[in-house]
Amino acid sequence: MVHDFQNDIDDVAAIEVVPSILQVMQATTGMGFVAVARVTEERWIACAVLDTIDFGLTPGGELSVRSTICDEIRDNRQLVAIDHVSESATWANHHTPLQYGFQSYISVPIILGDGSFFGTLCAIDPNPAQVDNPRVISTAKLFADLIARHLDARRQLVEAEQRLSAELETSHLRDQFIAILGHDIKNPVASIDAGARLLRKSVTDPQGKMILSLMEQSVKRVSNIVENVMDFARGLGGGMALRPEPTPVDEMLQDIVAEFAQLYPDRLIDTRFAVGNSLYVDRGRLGQLFANLLSNAIVHGGKDGAIRCGTGETDGMFELWVANCGVPIAPEVVSGIFMPFKRRGAQGEGLGLGLYIAAEIARAHGGTLAVVSDNEETRFTLRMPAIVSANEKAAE
Secondary structure, eight states: OOOOOHHHHHHHHTOTTHHHHHHHHHHHHOOSEEEEEEEOSSOEEEEEEEESSOOOOOTTOEEOGGGSTHHHHHHHOOOEEESOGGGOTTTTTOHHHHHHOOSEEEEEEEEOTTSOEEEEEEEEESSOOOOSSHHHHHHHHHHHHHHHHHHHHHHHHHHHHHHHHHHHHHHHHHHHHHHHHHHHHHHHHHHHHHHHHHHHHHOOSHHHHHHHHHHHHHHHHHHHHHHHHHHHHHHHTTOOOOOOEEEEHHHHHHHHHHHHHHHOTTSOEEEEOOOOSEEEEOHHHHHHHHHHHHHHHHHHSOSSSOEEEEEEEETTEEEEEEEEOSSOOOHHHHTTTTSTTOOSSTTOOTTSOHHHHHHHHHHHTTOEEEEEEOSSOEEEEEEEEOOBOHHHHHHO
C-alpha cells in the first residue's frame, strides 16, 4: 500500500500560522507560488499552498521528486535561492526550471527537532525576483524553523495522546485483572477460613490447635494482601473513596483487637481506648488502617513485649496510636516507610503495601499518619478531625 502522507498534510494544515507565513513569503519575495512541501526519497507532496500564478497544485498535489530542486536540498540540506535562472551559470540549464518554466526560486529545508528532514518551504515565479539576499533568506529560514517547531509540538502532542490512550487501556486491563484476582483468591481463602473455624470446634489436641492457629494466621495474611493490592489498584485509578457513617470507634477497634488476640494468642495487646463518642468515619477503612498497624506491630515488634494501642480526642482531633517495643526503625527507612512496596527488612511480610494503604486512608479522612521510632518504642499515630455524629451532637 502506497503511503499517502495524509497525516503530514493534516499536521501542516493544523498549524494556524502557516497561511500567514505563505502570505508574508509571497509579499516578501514577490513570487506567485509558495508552498510547504513534504519531501522524501520517493515523493514530493504539497501540504500547504498559496498560488496566484495558476501553477496548478493544491494541498495533496504531487510532483515527481526527481524533477524538483527540493530533491537535491533533501540530500545536502542547503538552502537554494535564485534571482534569475536565465542569468545563472549554475541553474540556466538545470532540468527543473526548464521543465516548470520559472525564473526565480527559493527553497529552505525544514529540519525537525530530532534532526530528520521533513521537507521545504519553497516559492517560484515565472519572472525574476530579488530573493538571493540576506533579508529574504533570513525571513525564509525563520519561517522554516517556525514550521518545524510547530510540527514537533504537534507530534509530541499526538504521541502523548497515544501514550495516554495506551495507559488507559492498561489501566482497564489492570482493573479487570485485580477484579479477577480478588474473586479467584477470595473464594478459596474464604473456604479455607470456614473450614478452619469448623475444625476448631472438634480439634482438641495441642498440636492440632497450633496447626489451626497457623492456618488462620495465613488466611488473615493472604486476605490482607489481596485487600491491599485491590486498594492500591483503586488508588491508582483516582484515589480512595470513603463511605462515612456514625461509628462507635472504640467498640469497633476493640472488636479488631479481639480478632487479633484469637489469631495470635501468644501476643499481648494492651488497649487504652478513651473516645466515648461515635465519630463520622468510614468504619471499614478505619478498621483496615488499625488492622494494618496491628499486623505491622506483630510482625516487626519485639516478641516478648506487649503491643500497646489507644485512642484520644484533643482540640477537635481524633488520635489513634499503635506502639511496640523492639529494634528501632532506621532513619533511612522511616523516610520512605509509607511509600508503596517499601518493606522494613528482607524478612518483611507481604508486598509492602500495608502502611501505604494506612497512610492513604488517613489522608482520605483529612488526617495524617506519622511514625516515631527509638530504643524505647516504635509508635504509629493517626491524627484526623474528630467529626462527631449528628445524633450525638443533638444529645449534647
